Amino acid sequence: MSNIYDTLNPEQKKAVLHDKGPLLILAGAGSGKTRVLTHRIAYLIEHRNVNPWNILAITFTNKAAREMRERVDQIVGYGSENIWVSTFHSTCVRILRRFIDRIGYERSFSIYDTDDQKALMREVCKYLQIDTKRMPERSLLSAISKAKDELISPEEFEKRAGGDYNERKYAQVYKEYQKRLKSSNALDFDDLIFKTVELFMNDKEALTYYQNRFRYIMVDEYQDTNTAQFRLIHLLASGVNEFGKKEYNLCVVGDDDQSIYKFRGANIHNILNFEQAFPNTKVIKLEQNYRSSKNILNAANEVIANNTKRKEKSLWTDNEDGDPVNYTLFESDIEEADIITAEIKRTVENNKANYNDFAILYRTNAQSRIFEEKLIQRNIPYKIIGSINFYARKEIKDILAYLKTIDNGLDNIAVKRIINVPRRGIGLTTIDRVNDYALLNDISFYEALTRAYQIPGLERTASKITPFVSMIEGLRSRLQQDSYNLTEIIDDILDATGYLKEFEDLDTEEAKDRIANIDELVNKLVTYVEDTDEPSLSGFLEEVALVSDIDNLDESSDHMVLMTLHSAKGLEFPYVYICGMEEGIFPSYMSIHADNPEEEIEEERRLCYVGITRAKKCLSLSSAKHRMLRGDIMYNKPSRFIHEIPRYLMKVNMPEANMPEINIPATPRYHHSQKNYKPFATAEPKNFAGSNMGSLDYEVGDSVKHIKFGIGTVTNIVMGGKDYEVTVDFPRFGTKKLIASFAKLTRVD
Numbered sequence: 001m002s003n004i005y006d007t008l009n010p011e012q013k014k015a016v017l018h019d020k021g022p023l024l025i026l027a028g029a030g031s032g033k034t035r036v037l038t039h040r041i042a043y044l045i046e047h048r049n050v051n052p053w054n055i056l057a058i059t060f061t062n063k064a065a066r067e068m069r070e071r072v073d074q075i076v077g078y079g080s081e082n083i084w085v086s087t088f089h090s091t092c093v094r095i096l097r098r099f100i101d102r103i104g105y106e107r108s109f110s111i112y113d114t115d116d117q118k119a120l121m122r123e124v125c126k127y128l129q130i131d132t133k134r135m136p137e138r139s140l141l142s143a144i145s146k147a148k149d150e151l152i153s154p155e156e157f158e159k160r161a162g163g164d165y166n167e168r169k170y171a172q173v174y175k176e177y178q179k180r181l182k183s184s185n186a187l188d189f190d191d192l193i194f195k196t197v198e199l200f201m202n203d204k205e206a207l208t209y210y211q212n213r214f215r216y217i218m219v220d221e222y223q224d225t226n227t228a229q230f231r232l233i234h235l236l237a238s239g240v241n242e243f244g245k246k247e248y249n250l251c252v253v254g255d256d257d258q259s260i261y262k263f264r265g266a267n268i269h270n271i272l273n274f275e276q277a278f279p280n281t282k283v284i285k286l287e288q289n290y291r292s293s294k295n296i297l298n299a300a301n302e303v304i305a306n307n308t309k310r311k312e313k314s315l316w317t318d319n320e321d322g323d324p325v326n327y328t329l330f331e332s333d334i335e336e337a338d339i340i341t342a343e344i345k346r347t348v349e350n351n352k353a354n355y356n357d358f359a360i361l362y363r364t365n366a367q368s369r370i371f372e373e374k375l376i377q378r379n380i381p382y383k384i385i386g387s388i389n390f391y392a393r394k395e396i397k398d399i400l401a402y403l404k405t406i407d408n409g410l411d412n413i414a415v416k417r418i419i420n421v422p423r424r425g426i427g428l429t430t431i432d433r434v435n436d437y438a439l440l441n442d443i444s445f446y447e448a449l450t451r452a453y454q455i456p457g458l459e460r461t462a463s464k465i466t467p468f469v470s471m472i473e474g475l476r477s478r479l480q481q482d483s484y485n486l487t488e489i490i491d492d493i494l495d496a497t498g499y500l501k502e503f504e505d506l507d508t509e510e511a512k513d514r515i516a517n518i519d520e521l522v523n524k525l526v527t528y529v530e531d532t533d534e535p536s537l538s539g540f541l542e543e544v545a546l547v548s549d550i551d552n553l554d555e556s557s558d559h560m561v562l563m564t565l566h567s568a569k570g571l572e573f574p575y576v577y578i579c580g581m582e583e584g585i586f587p588s589y590m591s592i593h594a595d596n597p598e599e600e601i602e603e604e605r606r607l608c609y610v611g612i613t614r615a616k617k618c619l620s621l622s623s624a625k626h627r628m629l630r631g632d633i634m635y636n637k638p639s640r641f642i643h644e645i646p647r648y649l650m651k652v653n654m655p656e657a658n659m660p661e662i663n664i665p666a667t668p669r670y671h672h673s674q675k676n677y678k679p680f681a682t683a684e685p686k687n688f689a690g691s692n693m694g695s696l697d698y699e700v701g702d703s704v705k706h707i708k709f710g711i712g713t714v715t716n717i718v719m720g721g722k723d724y725e726v727t728v729d730f731p732r733f734g735t736k737k738l739i740a741s742f743a744k745l746t747r748v749d
């Protein structure tokens with residue numbers, strides 16, 4: 001056996017060499033779970049003669065998938081291209097592209113992103129005359145998403161709603177939303193999993209095909225799978241072998257301490273009940289951490305030991321003690337960003353490291369802005385993961401909408417997006433009329449456009465619509481010619497529409513930016529065409545729909561990265577900064593003030609554990625005494641998580657005068673009971689991004705109570721972007737405009 005397996009420790013080796021049957025690898029951070037998965041794939045191919053074609057590996061990001069392939073290539077030297085390695089969503093897209101016609105969709109279906117979903121939901125609410133002040137679109141979408149994660153269909157939802165008025169409304173919305181998705185031949189992200197499960201439940205042939213194909217299934221980050229994903233894996237892994245026996249050749253790796261996606265429906269029972277779901281499961285625990293220094297690992301162990309609901313684990317390392325964990329209490333958020341970026345620059349300039357050795361992690365995306373400013377000032381190359389997504393830019397969405405319209409005229413949202421872009425004198429009234437006609441005749445919006453002259457009331461504007469239709473048809477027929485080069489399609493669209501003209505005439509920086517973005521999209525298309533065996537427009541759109549930001553993380557170039565703690569899952573960096581460690585920031589205000597704070601704080605603590613365990617060599621934590629949030633200064637106390645790290649593991653960088661505020665224990669104290677633990681007084685009642693929006697329980701004219709301003713009267717409520725803006729007259733403080741989900745107003749009767 002080649003010596004690559006010699007680098008594994010005995011437990012890892014057991015996992016890699018495990019023969020058949022279900023295998024659960026339950027282990028702490030940095031213990032080599034992902035590495036074991038990769039080696040196991042290589043081993044199966046190299047030593048068990050498993051055909052790479054028969055392996056399915058599900059990873060959390062496309063980046064992890066890419067790495068897995070590279071590693072297999074390094075180890076085995078061939079075959080990696082035939083292994084099916086991808087995320088849950090990509091896996092489902094591939095399956096559905098092949099078989100979705102069996103459950104009544106066309107195989108060229110579109111995938112709706114959040115913006116498309118919102119646009120569709122707006123239409124649904126308008127149609128059903130939903131009072132979106134009481135039932136905001138966002139809550140409706142999140143309820144639907146939650147239902148889909150739990151495999152609850154619109155019919156089932158309706159049944160469960162019973163007589164409850166709100167629930168019945170939700171059910172009605174869900175049903176209509178789903179109906180419209182279907183008539184647009186579109187799937188939202190949650191549908192990808194839901195519909196694949198539906199397909200497998202209804203079509204034995206499709207299921208058997210994949211059960212026979214995927215003889216070996218591996219799943220990374222298993223602790224964050226939701227009910228629908230569990231069902232999917234269970235179905236796929238339940239095939240029978242040549243002796244008619246179920247083998248369950250399923251290997252999952254996970255860490256219950258790193259489960260951080262409860263809000264997205266992750267179901268921790270999937271890991272806790274794995275042994276019940278799959279008989280004869282072999283469980284392997286890995287206890288040696290290879291990633292972090294002793295001090296960092298101990299700090300992580302100390303913090304997570306405060307969670308009561310967990311499987312006890314002892315994680316140790318042979319690595320050096322390393323530097324103590326740094327903790328700094330800054331005066332302000334600005335000072336925090338300033339000093340951290342200066343320190344990073346200094347470390348790199350002293351040749352101790354490269355920029356790509358560094359990551360700054362924070363609880364919410366909003367915290368990145370100040371860092372970004374300082375990084376620019378200091379001329380430090382950086383990349384923010386998860387900030388304004390390239391694909392969310394207007395010009396990119398416009399071009400993509402053109403591509404979608406050409407590819408699949410059924411995508412109503414896409415067609416409506418571009419019908420008057422660039423301007424063609426087609427107004428909202430016309431669009432409404434076409435829409436009504438489409439609904440009445442049960443045809444797509446685009447189909448209705450092709451019949452513009454038959455639509456009542458469109459006598460005048462039909463002449464503006466037909467050129468649009470013939471342009472799309474022209475582009476479509478060009479695309480179908482054999483000699484057509486797909487890479488030209490964007491240029492052809494730009495030519496046909498005159499889309500760029502407006503920007504070129506403007507000649508502003510912003511316009512130049514937009515043109516550069518479109519060029520970037522062309523680059524993406526060219527790369528896609530070059531890298532793909534049978535490139536197609538649908539294939540390109542699919543790839544675009546599935547890129548998540550983390551996949552753009554290019555480790556080869558030398559820039560540092562900034563991202564949320566959630567995005568950092570599975571990654572590792574020599575130097576990690578976790579900033580904004582304050583009560584009300586991390587743990588979040590929402591978790592502290594939740595109905596079930598114990599549970600929510602435990603989830604935050606797991607997130608903290610994920611953050612700490614990303615660091616290999618050097619971990620720096622920081623809080624600010626005050627920071628600006630939504631225009632207000634807030635004063636937060638240092639996070640309880642800082643207090644959970646014993647003093648002997650830390651180097652505290654702050655004037656001793658500040659010390660009394662911080663109660664850092666001087667001795668190790670694993671597993672202290674939650675009962676004796678006194679949390680700090682919570683932060684000022686001001687919140688920050690990431691809040692949950694619910695429907696309001698007050699309306700104009702009601703008396704409401706604000707924690708700081710006291711009792712006042714609501715004079716106005718408007719929907720402002722993502723949230724309600726509530727205007728309240730407070731007798732003592734005057735009129736205030738407040739953001740509903742942050743202000744936490746309560747009605748007083």
Ligand SMILES: Nc1ncnc2c1ncn2[C@@H]1O[C@H](COP(=O)(O)OP(=O)(O)OP(=O)(O)O)[C@@H](O)[C@H]1O
Nearest residue numbers: 007008009028029030031032033034035290291570
């Ligand atoms: N036996 C080993 N010998 C040397 N290095 C190892 C060994 N096992 C794992 N490593 C290294 O330890 C680091 C952590 O491994 P890996 O990312 O696979 O851990 P993980 O358990 O998946 O972590 P996480 O829980 O964060 O996803 C990697 O750099 C990996 O190469």
Ligand SMILES: [Mg+2]
Nearest residue numbers: 033034035570
């Ligand atoms: Mg991992």
